Amino acid sequence: MSPSPSKVPRRRSTRFVETRAALLFISPWLIGFFIFTAWPVINSAYLSLTDYDVINDPNFIGFDNYVTLFEDPKVGLALRNTFIFMVMSVPTQLVVSLGLALLLNAATRASGFFRTAFFLPKMTPPVAVGILLLMLFNGQNGLINSFLGIFGIEGPAWTTDPDWVKPGLVLMSLWTVGASVVIILAALRGVPQELYDSALVDGAGWWRRTLRITVPMISPTLFFLFIVDSINALQSFTEAYTAFFGSGNTTYSNDAALFYAIYLFQQAFEFLHMGYASALAWLLFIVIMAITVVQILVTRRFVHYEGERP
Amino acid sequence: MRSPLARWSVLSVSLALALTACAKGTGGGAAPTQSPGQFNPGATFQGTISVMGFGATDEVGTTRVDKAKASLGGADVKLIEGDLDIQQFLSSVAAGDAPDIIYANRDQIGTFASRGAIVPLTACIQGEQIDTSMFNKNALAQVTFGNEIWGIPEFNQVQITMANAELLKEAGLTIADVNGSNWDKVTAAAKKLVKAPGGKLQVIGFDSKLPEFLPLWAKANGADLLSADGKTAQLNNPAVVKALEFAVGIYDAQGGFAKVKAVRDSADFFGKGNQFAKNELGAMPMEQWYVNVLNDVSPKAPLTFDTFRTPQGQPLAYSSGSAWAIPKGAKNAAAACRFAKTMTLVDSWKAAAQARLDKRNQEKKPFTGILTGNVKADEEIQKMLTPGGEPWDSGVKAFYEANQHTFSLPANPADAEFKKAWQDAVNRVLNGQDEPQAALDKAQQDAQAALDKAWAGWTKQTN
Numbered sequence: 001m002s003p004s005p006s007k008v009p010r011r012r013s014t015r016f017v018e019t020r021a022a023l024l025f026i027s028p029w030l031i032g033f034f035i036f037t038a039w040p041v042i043n044s045a046y047l048s049l050t051d052y053d054v055i056n057d058p059n060f061i062g063f064d065n066y067v068t069l070f071e072d073p074k075v076g077l078a079l080r081n082t083f084i085f086m087v088m089s090v091p092t093q094l095v096v097s098l099g100l101a102l103l104l105n106a107a108t109r110a111s112g113f114f115r116t117a118f119f120l121p122k123m124t125p126p127v128a129v130g131i132l133l134l135m136l137f138n139g140q141n142g143l144i145n146s147f148l149g150i151f152g153i154e155g156p157a158w159t160t161d162p163d164w165v166k167p168g169l170v171l172m173s174l175w176t177v178g179a180s181v182v183i184i185l186a187a188l189r190g191v192p193q194e195l196y197d198s199a200l201v202d203g204a205g206w207w208r209r210t211l212r213i214t215v216p217m218i219s220p221t222l223f224f225l226f227i228v229d230s231i232n233a234l235q236s237f238t239e240a241y242t243a244f245f246g247s248g249n250t251t252y253s254n255d256a257a258l259f260y261a262i263y264l265f266q267q268a269f270e271f272l273h274m275g276y277a278s279a280l281a282w283l284l285f286i287v288i289m290a291i292t293v294v295q296i297l298v299t300r301r302f303v304h305y306e307g308e309r310p
Numbered sequence: 311m312r313s314p315l316a317r318w319s320v321l322s323v324s325l326a327l328a329l330t331a332c333a334k335g336t337g338g339g340a341a342p343t344q345s346p347g348q349f350n351p352g353a354t355f356q357g358t359i360s361v362m363g364f365g366a367t368d369e370v371g372t373t374r375v376d377k378a379k380a381s382l383g384g385a386d387v388k389l390i391e392g393d394l395d396i397q398q399f400l401s402s403v404a405a406g407d408a409p410d411i412i413y414a415n416r417d418q419i420g421t422f423a424s425r426g427a428i429v430p431l432t433a434c435i436q437g438e439q440i441d442t443s444m445f446n447k448n449a450l451a452q453v454t455f456g457n458e459i460w461g462i463p464e465f466n467q468v469q470i471t472m473a474n475a476e477l478l479k480e481a482g483l484t485i486a487d488v489n490g491s492n493w494d495k496v497t498a499a500a501k502k503l504v505k506a507p508g509g510k511l512q513v514i515g516f517d518s519k520l521p522e523f524l525p526l527w528a529k530a531n532g533a534d535l536l537s538a539d540g541k542t543a544q545l546n547n548p549a550v551v552k553a554l555e556f557a558v559g560i561y562d563a564q565g566g567f568a569k570v571k572a573v574r575d576s577a578d579f580f581g582k583g584n585q586f587a588k589n590e591l592g593a594m595p596m597e598q599w600y601v602n603v604l605n606d607v608s609p610k611a612p613l614t615f616d617t618f619r620t621p622q623g624q625p626l627a628y629s630s631g632s633a634w635a636i637p638k639g640a641k642n643a644a645a646a647c648r649f650a651k652t653m654t655l656v657d658s659w660k661a662a663a664q665a666r667l668d669k670r671n672q673e674k675k676p677f678t679g680i681l682t683g684n685v686k687a688d689e690e691i692q693k694m695l696t697p698g699g700e701p702w703d704s705g706v707k708a709f710y711e712a713n714q715h716t717f718s719l720p721a722n723p724a725d726a727e728f729k730k731a732w733q734d735a736v737n738r739v740l741n742g743q744d745e746p747q748a749a750l751d752k753a754q755q756d757a758q759a760a761l762d763k764a765w766a767g768w769t770k771q772t773n
Contacts, residue, residue: 005583014462043560043761048389053400053425054400054401054403054404055400055403055404055425055427055638056425056426078642096445102692134575135576138572138575138576139568139572140510140511140569140572140573140576141572141573142572143575154509157569157572159515159571159572159575160567160568160571160572160741161568161741162741162742162743250742251521251522251733252521252737253733253734253737254737254741255737255738255741255743266730269396269397270396270398270726270730271724271726271727271730271760272421272425272726
């Protein structure tokens with residue numbers, strides 16, 4: 001039945017008032033978004049088409065920066081380093097986070113204490129983590145190699161051998177898995193107990209229950225962390241920069257730790273190639289988008305959403 | 311009628327164009343010309359001048375800042391502490407809110423000048439009657455770009471040879487074996503001094519201090535990394551390649567750079583657990599300020615010093631230091647010029663040295679001198695030194711001697727990229743990723759491309 005003519009203007013008027021009120025309420029955020037997000041994004045797109053050094057006017061050069069970018073061997077090196085780091089670190093972080101969360105979920109009395117204990121390292125500033133890396137992973141006197149030495153294992157030169165730099169950074173990234181642990185723990189607490197009870201009746205063991213109930217039920221959370229951790233890994237900067245390129249280590253650097261964001265930073269703030277750095281930023285954006293889309297498509301069939309049609 | 315989508319698209323594009331139209335700096339080209347008349351030694355100043363990159367954290371700094379402040383005749387001085395943050399500095403210039411004066415590394419001056427971030431000091435020097443002949447000629451060369459002076463130099467850092475006397479004696483060696491005068495002897499000494507029981511490096515025999523000291527080894531071998539006019543990279547010159555092969559070979563003879571670097575990193579460099587005090591290092595070339603550090607934290611360490619020497623036996627040091635420069639758009643350039651002049655006057659340095667001497671006397675420690683970048687001030691301060699006994703007196707003597715035999719890389723508009731190119735090359739060799747020749751060939755290409763582009767930009771601005 002169609003609405004009566006007399007009611008239509010009133011509905012429209014109500015909708016307009018509501019829309020206006022909504023816009024008014026979110027306007028502080030909108031203004032902030034346009035000034036601090038949209039404008040820099042648009043500006044960086046423009047700057048990527050220029051030769052710009054902060055001081056002098058941008059000089060429009062068309063797509064030259066993008067052409068240079070594909071000819072620059074360091075771009076390939078930095079992308080490769082970053083991608084390898086992501087492939088190594090994301091699954092490792094997820095597995096360790098899930099393991100710790102499962103332990104915490106099983107704990108009863110002291111779970112609050114351990115939850116805080118696991119989360120605390122996340123509070124460490126990334127710069128400090130970078131310095132910590134140099135100390136813990138020192139090839140001669142570091143704690144990690146000393147520990148390995150107890151078992152008669154001669155640890156590698158984590159901070160100087162190009163083959164071991166990225167594994168060292170991956171292990172160091174586990175220092176901050178606390179946030180992921182807390183998120184997974186919240187998801188674990190939401191899994192209905194009846195499912196486990198039914199599985200127990202059917203004689204399913206811990207491993208089977210975990211694989212067939214726990215993981216599918218928390219798959220949206222794992223997927224969320226997978227995407228977020230991947231994006232974070234692709235933007236990795238501070239720890240590697242502090243350890244291998246930053247102040248106090250300005251002359252010795254290790255190409256194996258040259259992540260994309262570090263190269264972008266060098267071009268922008270060390271060499272003052274702001275236009276080129278903007279083009280690098282846009283390439284990173286495209287790479288992140290592409291990887292995220294692929295991840296969504298590939299993992300879609302593994303993620304189970306409650307209430308979703310089978 | 312247009313669809314809502316089309317209307318929003320047009321609006322978005324218009325907004326983008328409007329915003330990008332604003333995406334400009336402050337305008338390029340060479341810095342505006344200033345006249346000597348602006349700078350008058352008799353003038354007094356009001357208000358506040360802002361100084362970026364200088365902390366005045368010790369008596370040498372505070373004494374001179376007090377003098378500089380007094381010389382302004384009323385104006386106050388606001389120090390923006392910490393090392394110069396290039397991003398912050400350039401952004402402030404671009405935004406038209408530049409500090410009045412900056413304290414930068416001398417090797418940054420060419421780049422800042424070429425981009426128009428700072429102004430030439432010709433008028434300042436003439437107007438304030440600054441005697442440039444008193445500055446160390448290498449220090450002055452580092453801040454001279456396009457035939458104009460862009461910075462007032464201060465401080466000088468030079469290298470000398472530092473060694474552990476006990477380890478040398480145990481190995482039957484003397485400081486002459488590790489002072490660089492005979493490269494074969496240095497390699498042999500490194501092998502004798504190194505201790506690595508069970509493959510675990512405990513004592514570094516000789517640290518050639520790569521990557522940072524490649525210019526020193528190259529110069530000792532008769533090669534400059536950069537031509538005198540700052541335009542041509544000479545990184546794959548055979549003498550540079552040979553110097554790199556030798557300096558890397560020192561590490562190879564001790565089990566590889568990875569091990570040496572790990573031991574180097576684990577030392578308490580500025581503390582009592584430094585590698586000389588703990589007998590973990592035989593010898594190395596190092597900047598002179600480390601003599602003061604060692605004297606402070608481990609006065610009884612078994613040290614011995616000499617200048618760093620060329621294969622011909624001549625002292626040699628790679629000079630670096632700081633400089634005062636006036637940014638484009640500085641609101642009180644005349645006061646900034648007076649500030650820079652006073653900070654670097656012989657009398658100011660003498661007052662600072664006296665303050666340091668008094669402090670050292672109170673602490674019952676020797677006054678080991680300051681290398682100011684000002685030749686006359688250095689002479690005056692050298693007269694004020696107090697004996698500290700051996701080996702410290704020999705150390706001080708060595709660095710004053712080294713200060714007479716310095717070289718530096720000329721100012722150029724692409725210093726950061728040039729430096730990055732050769733340091734990356736050295737790092738690739740140290741990491742075993744490249745051979746010296748291949749690494750330096752690549753560095754030569756990268757460095758020359760950066761220099762060519764930067765010089766072309768400078769030529770375009772000045773023509």
